[in-house]
Structure formats: C-alpha cells, structure tokens
Amino acid sequence: MAIFSYATKQDTLAKIIETIMHEGLLTYHPKYSDAPLDLQYRAKQLDKLHKKGAVFAVRNKSHFENGVKGYIITSNETLIKQANLISHFTPNVYRRYYYADDKRQTIKGFEEENLQQINAFVVDIDTKEYSLNDIQLACIDESIGEPTLILESERGYQVYFAMKTPIFISNKNQFRSLKVAKRIAENLKRSLASVEADMYCNDFGFFRMPNNRNVKWFNEYAIYDPATLIAWSQRKDADRGRQLYVVPQKTNSPSLLNTDWFHQLLQTTDVRGEKGQIGRNNYLFTLALVCYQDARDQSYTFDLLDQFNSRLRTPLPVKDLNTIVESAYSGRYHGPKKEYVEQLIELYAPHHKDIKVSFGHTAWYKHKKARKDRExxxxxxxxxxxxxxxxxxxxxxxxxxxxxxxxxxxxxxxxxxxxxxxxxxxxxxxxxxxxxxxxxxxxxxxxxxxxxxxxxxxxxxxxxxxxxxxxxxxxxxxxxxxxxxxxxxxxxxxxxxxxxxxxxxxxxxxxxxxxx
Incomplete structure (x- = not known):
C-alpha cells in the first residue's frame, strides 16, 4: 500500500523537501513567486537570519555526460515546483554556484570544498535483490536507525538520513567538519553492507530527486542531530580499530611488520596465482591479516598494501584490494596461520625459506565439536x-x-x-x-x-x-x-x-x- 494517497502526494513532496533542505535555500523565488505578498515579505525577513546557497539539478541522467548540463535552484518553492521534472539534484547546499557557458546550460561549483551545509546523508543500493523491509531492518539492526526517506530507482534504491540541523562546512582546521562528515558517510555505507550499499558512490554529489512516483518511504520524524551521528560514527570507528584524528598507540609486543619474514613478503613483485598455488588475493589477504593482528589502523593497512599491489607485475584492481582489507578487518579472523605464511615464503621467497616465522605468541583456537557429538x-x-x-x-x-x-x-x-x-x-x-x-x-x-x-x-x-x-x-x-x-x-x-x-x-x- 502506498505511503500516502494521490491527493496528498504534492503536500508530502513539499514536506520531504522542507525536511531535507532546512534554511539553506530561500523560501520563495525572489522574482517570480506565486505566494501571497504578505507571506513573501515575512519569509524574506526570516531568510535574512540564515546564510543562503543553492543546489544543482539535472533533468535527465544522460545530462551528466560531457560536462554536467543542468541548472541552479536557489529557493524551496522552485525545487518543489520542479521536483517532478528533475531526475537528480544535490540535497546538500553549495555556497558558490555558476554556469560555465554563455547559454547557461553547463553548471559548475559542486566540489566538496564548496559545500555550505550538509542536510542529508544518502546511501545508494544499486540492486533490487532486497525488499524495502530488508533495507529498513538493516538500517535499524546494523546502522544508525530508521531512514528518513527511501526512493526507488530503475536498478535499486537510495536511502536518505536527513539531519535535524545541518552540518555547516568551513575551511577551518583544513576542512575538519567536512572530514568528519565524510567519515560519517563512509560508516553509514559500511553499516549497510548486508544490503549491498555502494561504497564507491560519491558522498555528497547528485542523488535521485524525490517525486510523486519514486517515494517509497518517508518519516519526517526520523531525523538525526549531528552530535548523535558523530558519536555513532566514532563507535563504528572504535569497533574497527581506527580513529579520525588520533594516531593509534603502539602495542607493547614487538611489531610483526618489523619481522624479517614480513619484510621478505613485501619484496615480492611476481605473485603468479597459477593453479594449485596461492594467488594474489590470498597473498594480500594474508598480509592484511598480519596488519590486523599487529593492531594497525585499517587505513594504514590499505595504504601499505596499495603500495605493495602497485609494484606487482599484475596488480589487483583497487576495488578488489579494498574488499580484501575489509574482509581481513571484519572481526571474523584472529590473524594469519603460521603454516600459511611459511608456504608463502617457500613459494615467493625461496632464497629466504630458512627464515623463522614467529608471531610472538601462539594463535591456535579450538574448534567446538559437532552438535551431534555433544551430550x-x-x-x-x-x-x-x-x-x-x-x-x-x-x-x-x-x-x-x-x-x-x-x-x-x-x-x-x-x-x-x-x-x-x-x-x-x-x-x-x-x-x-x-x-x-x-x-x-x-x-x-x-x-x-x-x-x-x-x-x-x-x-x-x-x-x-x-x-x-x-x-x-x-x-x-x-x-x-x-x-x-x-x-x-x-x-x-x-x-x-x-x-x-x-x-x-x-x-x-x-x-x-x-x-x-
């Protein structure tokens, strides 16, 4: 059953846009508003209390090719009127905006450093293998909570988490607020991995425009204040052993990354992966597990393995490398097996096969008996x-x-x-x-x-x-x-x-x- 009846769709659409946009845009169009003059006058007085910006919009997905062909919107009134004619827009507000050509067709200014305020975080799910119910349960079980808005696209869904108050972006402390917001966006996407959230979707770019056809879920009360999102994101980072601005403390035990055997594994440039041999994926996965057991930050591990991967004669795609590191840091593994590392040394560093492989402590774990074998x-x-x-x-x-x-x-x-x-x-x-x-x-x-x-x-x-x-x-x-x-x-x-x-x-x- 539809969330709202046809008679209330336009009102609901207006409410959605007002919930997302906050005071980032003018209330009414400055020249061609249809609102009564007294409402326009009162709105102008209130608009003066908040700095205004603009959002960018396009009418068709094909308009992203060869430069972005679109237009600039500076008022909620225009955005609501145009909603059913727009395919994509930027739900977050930019401070500077302009057209790149005399015909006013190509738009410019949607760089992250030009963001004025972040109104919503959007997660793209580029598949329809999961139902709305699956997505909502994933949001509640594994993420911050119920989404504000879910839109349907041709191939999947876009999930909006709207802010109670915006996160304002400035260039202070090297765009600290933007870095915090990007980490929140990353953690939201990671938290919805069970429904195949797209990790590589632009954090604050163009997303589907809500319209009378694609809104599948809307709850105006499911909005989040910045402090709640930041605290949640910090907990997610802590679970993964990383922090945003603090360098992780070194452990008391000797670093595995300083061992001779790990150093030799990093010198390999020709991981073949032929039939019956350990290939690139398993090789990199083992190195990632070493870093994980050594309590290294995940971003450190990715950077280290990215450099190693780039030196290979046939490197893996970056997307595959990211998946490998994610898996190693998923919490399902304690560390690499000693005999596996010894096998890698024998295969890819045969001149150093006498190197003693030591982890500084044993890492053997008992497996529980099969259920039928227990009383x-x-x-x-x-x-x-x-x-x-x-x-x-x-x-x-x-x-x-x-x-x-x-x-x-x-x-x-x-x-x-x-x-x-x-x-x-x-x-x-x-x-x-x-x-x-x-x-x-x-x-x-x-x-x-x-x-x-x-x-x-x-x-x-x-x-x-x-x-x-x-x-x-x-x-x-x-x-x-x-x-x-x-x-x-x-x-x-x-x-x-x-x-x-x-x-x-x-x-x-x-x-x-x-x-x-």
Whole structure:
C-alpha cells in the first residue's frame, strides 16, 4: 500500500523537501513567486537570519555526460515546483554556484570544498535483490536507525538520513567538519553492507530527486542531530580499530611488520596465482591479516598494501584490494596461520625459506565439536532452533506464535529448564502473556520479527500510524516479559523513533526495581 494517497502526494513532496533542505535555500523565488505578498515579505525577513546557497539539478541522467548540463535552484518553492521534472539534484547546499557557458546550460561549483551545509546523508543500493523491509531492518539492526526517506530507482534504491540541523562546512582546521562528515558517510555505507550499499558512490554529489512516483518511504520524524551521528560514527570507528584524528598507540609486543619474514613478503613483485598455488588475493589477504593482528589502523593497512599491489607485475584492481582489507578487518579472523605464511615464503621467497616465522605468541583456537557429538546442545543453538520455528510459522499481520511453554518445549525438543535459562540471556527471543488463569495465552516472537511487524503496520496504515499503531504497540509491550531480548527491543524501538513509549517503559521498570 502506498505511503500516502494521490491527493496528498504534492503536500508530502513539499514536506520531504522542507525536511531535507532546512534554511539553506530561500523560501520563495525572489522574482517570480506565486505566494501571497504578505507571506513573501515575512519569509524574506526570516531568510535574512540564515546564510543562503543553492543546489544543482539535472533533468535527465544522460545530462551528466560531457560536462554536467543542468541548472541552479536557489529557493524551496522552485525545487518543489520542479521536483517532478528533475531526475537528480544535490540535497546538500553549495555556497558558490555558476554556469560555465554563455547559454547557461553547463553548471559548475559542486566540489566538496564548496559545500555550505550538509542536510542529508544518502546511501545508494544499486540492486533490487532486497525488499524495502530488508533495507529498513538493516538500517535499524546494523546502522544508525530508521531512514528518513527511501526512493526507488530503475536498478535499486537510495536511502536518505536527513539531519535535524545541518552540518555547516568551513575551511577551518583544513576542512575538519567536512572530514568528519565524510567519515560519517563512509560508516553509514559500511553499516549497510548486508544490503549491498555502494561504497564507491560519491558522498555528497547528485542523488535521485524525490517525486510523486519514486517515494517509497518517508518519516519526517526520523531525523538525526549531528552530535548523535558523530558519536555513532566514532563507535563504528572504535569497533574497527581506527580513529579520525588520533594516531593509534603502539602495542607493547614487538611489531610483526618489523619481522624479517614480513619484510621478505613485501619484496615480492611476481605473485603468479597459477593453479594449485596461492594467488594474489590470498597473498594480500594474508598480509592484511598480519596488519590486523599487529593492531594497525585499517587505513594504514590499505595504504601499505596499495603500495605493495602497485609494484606487482599484475596488480589487483583497487576495488578488489579494498574488499580484501575489509574482509581481513571484519572481526571474523584472529590473524594469519603460521603454516600459511611459511608456504608463502617457500613459494615467493625461496632464497629466504630458512627464515623463522614467529608471531610472538601462539594463535591456535579450538574448534567446538559437532552438535551431534555433544551430550548437551549449546543454548545459542536452541535459540537458533526456536527462532527458525517461529519464523516458519509467523504471519505478517500477527507478530506472535501462541503456544504454552510446555507445547513449545515439546515441538522444539528443549527441556523446560533449558528454555527458562535461555530466556534469561537470549537477546533475540520475546515472550508475552495475554489473559489470566485458564484463558491465559502465551505468545512467542523474536525482536527482529516484531520490528518487521511494526514496519509492516507503518506501511499499511500510512498517515494513520500516529493515531492507531502506537497505542497497539504500547499495549503489546506492556504484556511482554522483561527477558534479555526486551532491552534489545527497546533499543530498536528507539531507532524507530518510539521515544515516548520507551521512556514510559523505562520509568515503569525503574519504579518496579526501585532505581532511578
């Protein structure tokens, strides 16, 4: 079902543009406005309070060829009027803007250093293999939270995260604010890797223009203040072992990068990768793992391997190199295997095969036995079984599977004591009870399925969401047990902008526990 009816599309379009643009443009066209004179006068007085700039627009994607053929827009009024005639625009405002030819057809000025303010971060998903629901769940589970806007293109989607207040760009401290904004943009794209966000899309360039045909999702309340985005981006950087302005501290243990064997591996220029041999990808991946185990910053590793790669007789494309470094720093690996490094030395540095390969400490990890070989299954495996069972039986319009605890135990094959222990620590499962006595029913769901259910409700009811769904969700949450997954649910509801319900639940929880 559409987010808004046809009769309200133009009003919604105006609201979208106002939500994104803030006070970066004039309210009305300075010469040819259709607004009443009294509104124009009042708007001019308010416009004087904020510095104004312009955005760039093109009518067709083909106009990006051989210079950018487009035009300059300086008012919200014009942008709203022209929205359905524009294919792409710059949602972020530039301070200087001009035409490069006498016919006023080719536009200039959209360099990053010329940005006046950043109004929105946009992530491009260049595939339709994922549904809107998949994208929204990825935003909530893995990124900053619910997107402000999702637009559909011919080949995919563009996801907007609009700002509550803009990030203003200046040349102070070598464009520090721009560097911070670019790191936020990078982390947003990385956080949506599960839905194949395009890492190489321009951070602050041209994006799809919202119009009456391509808007698939809009929530004017899903906006983010700069401090929240910066704090989130810093946490993402910390998870990946990097900082924006601080050089990482050296570890106390000897650096692996100073070992003879690593030095010899860096001298190789002819990695062949023939059948039965370790090729370029695995070679570079091993070097990246060495850097990762050595606690080196990811950007340092990329620069080091980029230099090494450029010296190879047949270097890898930069895009492939970036993917290799990303994989090495994904957290799925502890470091390179000693025998693998020894094999590389033997293959590509045979004159130095007597070099002792040492990591300074052992890096061997036990593998857990197969489930069938263990007397008791781990709780996380029972959790996976229950999650799979609920997912298979759940309907879109009903978030819970109604079974007594005994019935669930019988269907899954889990002991009641194990289920109780699992519920206390599971961050995925949710349990609710409806009714009392013999009429009581027990409902089971997962955090992700419940959030997907709320997203479905919001899409289905559209503008009526605020009047109906919040009360329903509040009632359902009141009946949920405060198991471990409950806290995770509250955090995801916060990302869905349910602050009022969350605050009420936290207040209730504090009063019950005597804290606060």
């Amino acid at each position: 008791r299954s781990h709780l996380e495996e029972w959790e996976a079984d229950i999650t799979e069972w609920i997912t298979a039986k759940k309907q879109v319009s009903e978030p819970f599977i109604w079974r007594t605890q005994k019935e669930l135990c019988n269907e899954i094959g889990i002991a009641n004591s194990s289920l109780n222990k699992l519920l206390k620590q599971s961050k995925k499962l949710l349990k609710t009870t409806s009714g009392k006595g013999r009429n009581a029913k027990t409902g089971w769901t997962t955090v992700d399925l419940y959030i997907a259910y709320i997203i479905w409700l919001k899409k289905d009811l559209g503008a009526r969401f605020a009047f109906g769904i919040r009360a329903l969700v509040e009632e359902q949450i009141d009946l949920m047990e405060h198991v471990a997954g409950y806290e995770v649910l509250l955090e995801k509801l916060r990302k869905l902008h349910f602050e009022q319900i969350i605050n009420e639940q936290l207040t209730m929880s504090e009063s019950l526990t005597g804290t606060g």
